[in-house]
Amino acid sequence: MKLERLRPLLGxxxxxxVPPACTCFVRGPSGAGKSLLLRAVADLDPNEGEVWLDGLRRSGMPAHRWRRMVGYLPAESYWWEDRVGDHQAHWPLSLLERLGFGAEVLDWRVSRLSTGERQRLALARLLANRPAALLLDEPVANLDSVNADRVAAIVHAYQQEHGAPTLWVSHGEGRGNASCRGTLWLQAGRAAKLETAWS
Amino acid sequence: MELIPLSPWDLALAATLVGLLAALSWLLHLGIGRRLLIAAARSGVQLTLLGLVLRVLFAQTSPPLLGLMALVMLAVAGYEVMARQQRRFRGLWGYGLGTISMFLSSFTITFLALTLVIQVHPWYRPQYLIPLLGMLLGNTMSGIAIALDNLTRTAWDQRGRIEARLVLGHSWQEAISEIRRDALRSGLIPIINAMTTAGIVSLPGMMTGQILAGSPPMEAAKYQLMILLLIAGGSGLGSLAAVWGGSRRLFDERERLRLDRVTPKRS
Structure with missing residues (x-):
C-alpha cells in the first residue's frame, strides 16, 4: 500500500x-490526526493525493469498491440493524469462534452487546469482506488482555494469509507479533518521525 | 341561497375573541399573547391584500400578472420550507431544493388539473388557477418541509451508522436508503391523515367555503375530493423530488457523507 502526498483533513x-503483510503503527498524542489519516486513506473525508493498493489506483475505481478493499475499522463500531446477523449475508463462523463467539451470536440483539463484544464483532464483520489491506483504529482499546491477544493473533494471521498491509492506530506500545513492522509518529497533523524495518 | 356579506363590524366581533384570548394569556403568564396578536394582525393584513390583488387579477385575466402572482407564491413557499428546517443545506441549495421540488410538483399538477380534469377555458382563468395553486403549494410546502427536515436531521444523528455502511463497501444509496424512506414517509403523513379523516372529523376548508357560498353539497364534495387527491399527488411527488435531491447532496462524487454541507442546528 502506497500513500502519495496524501493530505488528510486538517493535515x-x-x-x-507499507509492504504486503507488514504493519505500520500510527502513534501520537490525541488530536494529532491519527484517525483522520485512516479516514483519508479510506476516502471518507475530502482529501488530496493518491493511494495505491495491489497496483490499483484509488482514483481509478468507485469509492465504495475502494472502501471494501481497504478494510477500515473505526474506533467505535456502529450497527444499523437490530440483530447482529442481519448486517450482512456471510459471517465466517470459524472467525467468530476464534473471537470467542458461537454461531448463536448472529441472533443476538445489538443493543445488549458490550463495548468489547461490539468491537470484536465489528472486526469479524470487516474481515468477512476479505479486504486487501487493514486500517485499524485502536482495535484492542476496549478489550481485556485475553481478547486483545485473540484480536492481535487474528489480525496477524489475516495479514499473513492475504498479504494485507496494515495501518494500526495505537496509543500504547504496538501489539502483535508482526515480523515486519514500522511506526509513524504524528504530531499536529504532520509526520514527526517514520521508523520502518523495510525501507 | 345567497352569500351573506360580512361587515367590518362582524369581523371586529370575531376579533374580540382573539383579544380575549390574548388578555387571558397575559393574566395567566402564558407568554403567547404577543405572538397571537401579531399573527392575527398579519393574517388580517395578508388576507385583505390578497382580496385586493385577486379583485384586480380576476377583473382582467392577464397571463403576465398571473405568472407574477404564481412566482411570488412560490418564492414565499420556498422561503417557508427553508425556515422550517432545523438543519438546512448551505448555500443556494437551502432555498433552491425545496423551491424547485415545489415548482415541479405543484405547478405541473395544477396545470394538468386545469387542462385535463376541470378543463377550464382558458386554462389560466384566475378564479380556478389561483385557489388551486394556492392549496397545492400550501400543502406540498408542509410535506416537503417535513420530509427535508427529517432527512437532514436523521442523517446528522445517524452519521456513525451511515459511515459504518460506507466503510463496509455499501454505495451511498444503500447507506441512506432507510433514512430516505423514512423521510419520504414523514412527508406524506399529513395528507394521509387529512384524507383519512376528511368528512368525518373535519369538514375541509374548501368544501366549507363552497357550501357557504351556496354550492350544492355534492358538487362541493366532488371538488374537495379532487383537491385532496391532487394534494396527495403533489405532496408525494414534491417530497420525492426533494428527498432524492437532498440525499444526493448529502454525498459527494466519492460517496463521502458530507454533513459539512448542512448548517448546524438552530436554537
Whole structure:
C-alpha cells in the first residue's frame, strides 16, 4: 500500500509505503490526526493525493469498491440493524469462534452487546469482506488482555494469509507479533518521525 | 341561497375573541399573547391584500400578472420550507431544493388539473388557477418541509451508522436508503391523515367555503375530493423530488457523507 502526498483533513501531505503483510503503527498524542489519516486513506473525508493498493489506483475505481478493499475499522463500531446477523449475508463462523463467539451470536440483539463484544464483532464483520489491506483504529482499546491477544493473533494471521498491509492506530506500545513492522509518529497533523524495518 | 356579506363590524366581533384570548394569556403568564396578536394582525393584513390583488387579477385575466402572482407564491413557499428546517443545506441549495421540488410538483399538477380534469377555458382563468395553486403549494410546502427536515436531521444523528455502511463497501444509496424512506414517509403523513379523516372529523376548508357560498353539497364534495387527491399527488411527488435531491447532496462524487454541507442546528 502506497500513500502519495496524501493530505488528510486538517493535515499535511504524507508519502510512505507499507509492504504486503507488514504493519505500520500510527502513534501520537490525541488530536494529532491519527484517525483522520485512516479516514483519508479510506476516502471518507475530502482529501488530496493518491493511494495505491495491489497496483490499483484509488482514483481509478468507485469509492465504495475502494472502501471494501481497504478494510477500515473505526474506533467505535456502529450497527444499523437490530440483530447482529442481519448486517450482512456471510459471517465466517470459524472467525467468530476464534473471537470467542458461537454461531448463536448472529441472533443476538445489538443493543445488549458490550463495548468489547461490539468491537470484536465489528472486526469479524470487516474481515468477512476479505479486504486487501487493514486500517485499524485502536482495535484492542476496549478489550481485556485475553481478547486483545485473540484480536492481535487474528489480525496477524489475516495479514499473513492475504498479504494485507496494515495501518494500526495505537496509543500504547504496538501489539502483535508482526515480523515486519514500522511506526509513524504524528504530531499536529504532520509526520514527526517514520521508523520502518523495510525501507 | 345567497352569500351573506360580512361587515367590518362582524369581523371586529370575531376579533374580540382573539383579544380575549390574548388578555387571558397575559393574566395567566402564558407568554403567547404577543405572538397571537401579531399573527392575527398579519393574517388580517395578508388576507385583505390578497382580496385586493385577486379583485384586480380576476377583473382582467392577464397571463403576465398571473405568472407574477404564481412566482411570488412560490418564492414565499420556498422561503417557508427553508425556515422550517432545523438543519438546512448551505448555500443556494437551502432555498433552491425545496423551491424547485415545489415548482415541479405543484405547478405541473395544477396545470394538468386545469387542462385535463376541470378543463377550464382558458386554462389560466384566475378564479380556478389561483385557489388551486394556492392549496397545492400550501400543502406540498408542509410535506416537503417535513420530509427535508427529517432527512437532514436523521442523517446528522445517524452519521456513525451511515459511515459504518460506507466503510463496509455499501454505495451511498444503500447507506441512506432507510433514512430516505423514512423521510419520504414523514412527508406524506399529513395528507394521509387529512384524507383519512376528511368528512368525518373535519369538514375541509374548501368544501366549507363552497357550501357557504351556496354550492350544492355534492358538487362541493366532488371538488374537495379532487383537491385532496391532487394534494396527495403533489405532496408525494414534491417530497420525492426533494428527498432524492437532498440525499444526493448529502454525498459527494466519492460517496463521502458530507454533513459539512448542512448548517448546524438552530436554537
Amino acid at each position: 499535511e501531505p504524507l508519502s510512505f509505503e
